[in-house]
Amino acid sequence: MNGPERVSDHMPTVKEVATLAGVSPMTVSRTLAGGNNVRPQMQKRVLDAVRELGYYRNETARALRPGQASGLIGVAITNLANPYYGSFALGVEEIARQYGRRILLGNTGEDAARERQLVSDFVGRQVEGLILVPSGGNTDHLQPEILHGIPLVLASRIVPGIDTDVVLLDDIGGAYLGTKDLLEAGHRRIAFLGNAESVFTGQRRYTGFTQALDEFGLVPDPVLVKRDQQDIASARTAMKALLDLSEPPTAVFASNNRNAIGALMEIGARLRLGADAAGFPAIASFDDFELAELMPVPVTIVDHDPRELGREAARLLFTRLTDGAMASREVEMPTRVHAARE
Amino acid sequence: MNGPERVSDHMPTVKEVATLAGVSPMTVSRTLAGGNNVRPQMQKRVLDAVRELGYYRNETARALRPGQASGLIGVAITNLANPYYGSFALGVEEIARQYGRRILLGNTGEDAARERQLVSDFVGRQVEGLILVPSGGNTDHLQPEILHGIPLVLASRIVPGIDTDVVLLDDIGGAYLGTKDLLEAGHRRIAFLGNAESVFTGQRRYTGFTQALDEFGLVPDPVLVKRDQQDIASARTAMKALLDLSEPPTAVFASNNRNAIGALMEIGARLRLGADAAGFPAIASFDDFELAELMPVPVTIVDHDPRELGREAARLLFTRLTDGAMASREVEMPTRVHAARE
DNA sequence: CTGTTAGCGCATTCAT
DNA sequence: ATGAATGCGCTAACAG
Numbered sequence: 183m184n185g186p187e188r189v190s191d192h193m194p195t196v197k198e199v200a201t202l203a204g205v206s207p208m209t210v211s212r213t214l215a216g217g218n219n220v221r222p223q224m225q226k227r228v229l230d231a232v233r234e235l236g237y238y239r240n241e242t243a244r245a246l247r248p249g250q251a252s253g254l255i256g257v258a259i260t261n262l263a264n265p266y267y268g269s270f271a272l273g274v275e276e277i278a279r280q281y282g283r284r285i286l287l288g289n290t291g292e293d294a295a296r297e298r299q300l301v302s303d304f305v306g307r308q309v310e311g312l313i314l315v316p317s318g319g320n321t322d323h324l325q326p327e328i329l330h331g332i333p334l335v336l337a338s339r340i341v342p343g344i345d346t347d348v349v350l351l352d353d354i355g356g357a358y359l360g361t362k363d364l365l366e367a368g369h370r371r372i373a374f375l376g377n378a379e380s381v382f383t384g385q386r387r388y389t390g391f392t393q394a395l396d397e398f399g400l401v402p403d404p405v406l407v408k409r410d411q412q413d414i415a416s417a418r419t420a421m422k423a424l425l426d427l428s429e430p431p432t433a434v435f436a437s438n439n440r441n442a443i444g445a446l447m448e449i450g451a452r453l454r455l456g457a458d459a460a461g462f463p464a465i466a467s468f469d470d471f472e473l474a475e476l477m478p479v480p481v482t483i484v485d486h487d488p489r490e491l492g493r494e495a496a497r498l499l500f501t502r503l504t505d506g507a508m509a510s511r512e513v514e515m516p517t518r519v520h521a522a523r524e
Numbered sequence: 525m526n527g528p529e530r531v532s533d534h535m536p537t538v539k540e541v542a543t544l545a546g547v548s549p550m551t552v553s554r555t556l557a558g559g560n561n562v563r564p565q566m567q568k569r570v571l572d573a574v575r576e577l578g579y580y581r582n583e584t585a586r587a588l589r590p591g592q593a594s595g596l597i598g599v600a601i602t603n604l605a606n607p608y609y610g611s612f613a614l615g616v617e618e619i620a621r622q623y624g625r626r627i628l629l630g631n632t633g634e635d636a637a638r639e640r641q642l643v644s645d646f647v648g649r650q651v652e653g654l655i656l657v658p659s660g661g662n663t664d665h666l667q668p669e670i671l672h673g674i675p676l677v678l679a680s681r682i683v684p685g686i687d688t689d690v691v692l693l694d695d696i697g698g699a700y701l702g703t704k705d706l707l708e709a710g711h712r713r714i715a716f717l718g719n720a721e722s723v724f725t726g727q728r729r730y731t732g733f734t735q736a737l738d739e740f741g742l743v744p745d746p747v748l749v750k751r752d753q754q755d756i757a758s759a760r761t762a763m764k765a766l767l768d769l770s771e772p773p774t775a776v777f778a779s780n781n782r783n784a785i786g787a788l789m790e791i792g793a794r795l796r797l798g799a800d801a802a803g804f805p806a807i808a809s810f811d812d813f814e815l816a817e818l819m820p821v822p823v824t825i826v827d828h829d830p831r832e833l834g835r836e837a838a839r840l841l842f843t844r845l846t847d848g849a850m851a852s853r854e855v856e857m858p859t860r861v862h863a864a865r866e
Numbered sequence: 867c868t869g870t871t872a873g874c875g876c877a878t879t880c881a882t
Numbered sequence: 883a884t885g886a887a888t889g890c891g892c893t894a895a896c897a898g
Contacts, residue, residue: 188794191673193650195891200848206869211893219867236670242587242594243891246874250893262617263831265643268610275604275631284645287629289617303626306580308535328578331533389678443814473815476792489605537875548885553877561883585875588890592877 194235203231206387214239217507220325245308246375255499256304256312258288258297266439266488267315272339273492274313281500283310294319311499316341318381333502337381347498348512351486353383353468357390360466360484361435363519365398367480369433369464373406373424375417375445376437384409387437387468406431417444425452428453433464446477453463453478454461474522481522536577545573556581587650597841598654599648600630600639608781608811608830609657612679615834616655623842625652636661647674653841660723673830675844679837680723690854691841693828695725695810698859700734702808702826703777705861707740709822711775711806713768715748717759717787718779726751729779729810748773759786767794767804775806784809786820795820816864823864833857 191415203210205224211504213228213309231237245252246341255278259267275285286309288300297317304312311333316324321341322336329364365373374391377384388409392402405427408420424431425448436442442465443448449462466482467474474481494513502508512522538549545552547566554562555570562570573579580719597620602608617627628651639659643666646654653675658666663683666676677689688798706714716733719726730751734744746767750762759782766773769788777783784807791804801820808824809816816823836855844850 193672193891196892196893207891208869208893209867212868215893221867224868234600236672238644240650240891241645241648242584242650243874244893245584246588246876246891247893248874250874262614263607263611265605265607268607268613269605271610271629272604272631275629279630284649285629287613287617287627288621289614302580303583306583307626308582308584330535330578421636446815446818450815453860454817471815472813473792473819475796476788476820477815535875538877539875550877550885551883554884559876563883566883582875585890586877588875588892589877590890592890785869 193240194237195240196237198232199228199235199237201234212291219348229436237246240408242452251310252308253283254286254307254309255283255496256286256288256301256307256309258290258300258304258314259314260290260292260315260317262287269488270315270492270495273494274496275487275492276489276491277496277500279310279497290317291313292317294321294364298323299379301329305329308504311335312501313337313499315339334497335495335499335502338368343512347502347510349495349498350512350514351383351491352388352514352517354390354393356468356486356519357387357435357437358394359390359517359519360468360482361391361394362481364433364435364464364466365394365400367464369431370398370400370404371406371429371431371433373410373463374437375411375420375434375441376409377412377441377447378410384437391435404493411441411444414440414444414447417441418448419444421445421448425449433462433466435466435468437468439467439469439471442469443471443480446479449479468517477522482519483522484517484519486515486517535582536579537582538579541570541573541577541579544577557706577581593652594650595625595817596628596646596649596651597625597838598628598643598649598651600628600632600642600646600654600656602632602634602657602659604629604631611830612657612834612837615831615836616838617834617843618831619835619838623838632657632659634659636663640665643671647671649756653845655679655841657836675841677837677841677844679833687852688853689844691833691837691840692854692856693725693833694856694859695728696732696735698810698826698828698861699729699777699779700736701732701859701861702810703733703736704739705804705824706775706777706808707736707742707807709775710775712742713745713748713773713775713783715772715773715776715805716744716750716779717753717762717776717783718749718751719754719783720752725756726779733777733779733780753783753786756786756789759783760790761786765786765789767791773805775808777808777810779810781809781811781813784811784823785813788821788823791821810859819864824861825864826861828857828859 196210200207200210210228213225217225220505260268278285290297292387294317313335315337324344336351340348408522411417411420434445436445464478464480468484470483470485474483538552542549542552551566552570553653555567580794599616603609620627632639636659655677657679666686679691682690682735753762774786778787804821806822810826812825812827818824
C-alpha cells in the first residue's frame with residue numbers, strides 16, 4: 183500500500199501542496215502544467231507532495247480564470263431510456279473524450295420547459311458547446327443571442343427559425359425506400375403508423391412514405407394512416423384498429439421502432455389466440471430492432487446508426503469550436519433498407 | 525420579439541448587470557438569490573437589466589466560494605449503448621434533477637484505466653458524489669482516502685475491498701427462480717450461457733443457477749456451461765455448439781439478455797432452414813427484452829427495472845449527502861420471474 | 867528558475 | 883435596504 187497518507191476530508195489546495203513541498207504555489211502550478219522552467223528536483227518534491235495529499239487540481243477554479251474553457255459540453259436528450267438515444271449519447275461522449283471534454287447530460291422528456299431549464303443551467307455552467315435533440319415548443323432559449331455565441335448543434339430534428347448546425351437522418355429517403363420495398367413486394371394497401379405530426383422526423387418520414395406511394399400512382403388512405411402514437415402501447419392500439427377494419431392493410435409502414443414493436447405485439451397476441459400468421463400484414467420499420475428476423479411476418483428494416491449520428495453531432499461541434507465562424511451546416515446521415523436478418 | 529437586446533459574445537457578469545441597473549453588484553446578487561432585503565423597485569431594475577443583457581449566473585464562480593457545492597454528480601457507466609444502462613442513467617438523472625443536481629456522464633467501456641481517469645476528472649470538477657458501475661481491475665482510485673470523502677455509490681457490481689454504498693440486483697434469487705421455472709416445467713438437461721466468470725453479476729447468477737439445480741438433485745453438466753460470452757455474436761456461437769451436441773439441452777438459462785438474444789438468433793437461423801420449433805430448447809433469460817412473447821420457443825423472463833436501480837443508487841447518494849456518516853448500505857433490488865408476455 | 871501580485875465572478879461579512 | 887471589502891483556488895504577467 184503506497185497510496186496517499188496525509189489525507190483529509192477536504193480537498194487539498196495548491197497552497198497546501200506548496201507548503202508541504204516547501205515551494206511556492208506557482209511552482210506547483212507550473213509543475214502540474216508540464217514542468218516547464220522547473221528544476222526536476224523541485225518537480226519531484228511537488229509530485230511527492232501531490233501524491234501524499236491526494237491532491238486534485240480544482241478544475242472549477244481553473245476554469246474561472248479568463249480565457250479558460252470549462253472543458254464541458256452540454257448534451258440534452260429527449261429520452262435516454264430509448265436505446266437509440268443511449269447510443270447517440272455514447273457517440274457524443276466518444277468524440278468529446280477524444281477532444282478532452284466531458285459531458286453534462288440532461289434528459290428533457292420531450293418537455294420544452296425542462297429543455298429550457300437545462301440549457302440555461304448548461305450555459306450558467308460555462309459549457310463550451312451544446313448538443314441538443316430538440317423537443318419542440320417554444321425555442322427562444324435557443325436563439326444565438328441568448329446563448330452568447332455558445333455553439334449549438336441540433337440532432338435528429340430541426341428547429342424552425344434557428345440557424346445552426348444540424349445532423350439529421352435521411353428520414354425522407356429511408357421512409358421512401360422502406361415503403362417502396364413493400365410496394366415492390368406487391369402490397370397496395372399499406373398503412374402508416376407514426377409519431378404526432380408536429381414531430382419533425384414523423385413529418386419527414388410521412389413525406390417519404392407518400393412519395394413512394396405516389397410513384398406507384400397511389401395516395402395514402404386516411405383510414406390507414408395513424409399518426410399519434412408516441413409509445414408501444416398506443417401503437418398497439420392503433421394496430422388493433424387497423425386489423426379490425428373490414429378491409430385491413432396487407433402491409434404496415436411503421437415510422438419508428440416503438441410503432442413497429444406495438445404492431446408486432448398485437449399480431450403476436452392474435453397468433454396466440456390461434457390466428458394464422460399468413461393472414462397478417464407485412465411490416466416495414468424505420469429503426470432496427472433486435473430479433474426482427476424471428477418475427478412471424480415479413481419484416482423490412484430501415485436501418486441507421488445512432489451512435490454515428492452522435493459522433494457526427496460532436497464532430498460538427500468541435501470543428502466549429504476550432505474553426506470559428508462559418509455558415510451553418512446540415513448533415514444527413516444515410517439509412518439502409520434490408521429485410522430483417524441477423 | 526422581446527428578447528435581450530444588448531447582447532454580446534461574452535458572458536455578462538454581475539458587474540455589468542449592476543452597472544446597467546445603476547446598482548451595486550450585491551443588489552444584483554441578492555435579487556437573484558430571491559430578493560430578500562431588496563426593494564421591489566430595485567429588483568425590477570435588476571431583472572430588467574438581466575433580461576436585457578441575457579445574463580446567466582456563473583455557476584462555476586459560484587461553486588468556487590467556500591462551502592458551496594458544485595451541484596454536480598459524476599456518473600460512470602460501463603456501456604451506455606446497452607439499453608439497460610441508458611435506463612439506469614435516466615433513473616439517476618431523474619432523482620438528481622429532483623435534488624437540483626446535474627449529471628456529469630462518462631462511459632468506461634469496461635476499461636479500468638478509463639474509469640480511473642474519469643473518476644479523477646470528476647473529483648477535480650468537485651462533484652458532490654459519484655455513482656459508478658465498476659468495470660473491474662485495479663481499484664485504488666476508489667479508496668475513500670483518494671476520494672477525500674466524496675460519497676461513492678456502486679451499482680450492479682461490488683468491488684472487493686471497497687466499503688461503500690451499493691445497489692445490486694437480486695442476481696442469485698432471480699437466477700434461482702428462473703432456473704427453477706425451467707426445472708418445474710420438467711427440464712433436466714439445462715444449459716447455462718453467461719458472462720465471463722470474473723464479472724461479479726455473472727458469478728452471482730451462476731450461483732443461483734446451481735442452487736436451483738441442487739434443489740432438484742442435479743449438478744451443472746460442464747458440457748452445458750458456457751460462461752465467456754460478452755456479446756450477442758459470441759452467445760450465438762456458444763448456442764450453436766450446444767445445439768450441435770449429440771445430446772443437446774432441452775432448456776437454456778441465459779444470464780443476461782445478450783446471451784438470450786444470441787441463443788434465439790441461432791434458433792431463428794435454423795428455423796429458417798426448415799427445422800421444427802418443437803425440437804429447440806426453452807429459454808430463460810435474466811433481463812427482459814422486447815418481443816420476447818413472439819419467440820418460437822417458450823421464454824421465461826427474469827425481469828427487473830434498471831431505471832429503478834438508477835433511482836435507488838441516486839437515493840442512496842443523496843441520503844448520504846444529507847445525513848452524513850453512517851454505515852455502508854447494500855440494497856438488493858427485486859427481480860420478478862414470469863413467462864414472456866406483453 | 868522561482869516567487870509575488872493580482873484578478874477571474876460571486877456572495878458572505880461587516881459597515882452604513 | 884444597500885454597498886464595500888474580502889477571499890474562494892488558480893495561474894498569467896511581471897519581478898527578481
